[in-house]
Amino acid sequence: MKTDLELALDCAINIYHQYSVKKPLDDYLSRGEFRALLTENAKPFLTNTKPPGLGIDAYIDRLFVKADHNRDGRLKFTEFLTTLNLVAIEAHKRSHQHPNEPGHGQGQGQGHDHSHGHSHDHGHGPQN
Structure with missing residues (x-):
């Protein structure tokens, strides 16, 4: 059975391929494919x-x-990972700006080692 992280990585690869093989048929994301994705x-x-x-x-x-x-003017998969990295880092930073969420915020004495025992779905706030 795959772990949550393995499933998330598989999902990122599959979504990349769904868009990178549209038009033209290649393994890159054009700006339009990137925007659509x-x-x-x-x-x-x-x-x-x-x-x-x-x-x-x-x-x-x-x-x-x-x-x-x-x-x-196009993104190969390793360049696309840069985007995931940038967005994930920003999301992580902002997750610590929500002091009312359990397991996050300041003053917990646990630092940022993330061994505080909860899943990291980070779905903050209502989704539009």
């Missing part, structure tokens, strides 16, 4: 992690530019 699969998450005052489209464009290391 995020807006169709992660819009509530993006809404919760985007910087204040920045719209979703501008945030997606910023993520694309940051991820496109070789500046070829």
Whole structure:
């Protein structure tokens, strides 16, 4: 039986492939495929992690530019992982800004080792 993390990684790979093989048929994400992937699969998450005052489209464009290391206008899987990394780091930071959520916030004396015994689904707030 796969662990939650293994399932999450499989899911990320499968979603990447669903969009990277659209048009043209390749193993890269164009800017449009990248935008569709995020807006169709992660819009509530993006809404919760985007910087204040920045719209979703501008945030997606910023993520694309940051991820496109070789500046070829498309993302290979390793570049796409950069996006997941950036968004996950921001989501994690913001998870600690919600002091009313059990297991998070300041003053717990447990630091940030994350051995505080709860799952990390981090689905903060209502999802639109």
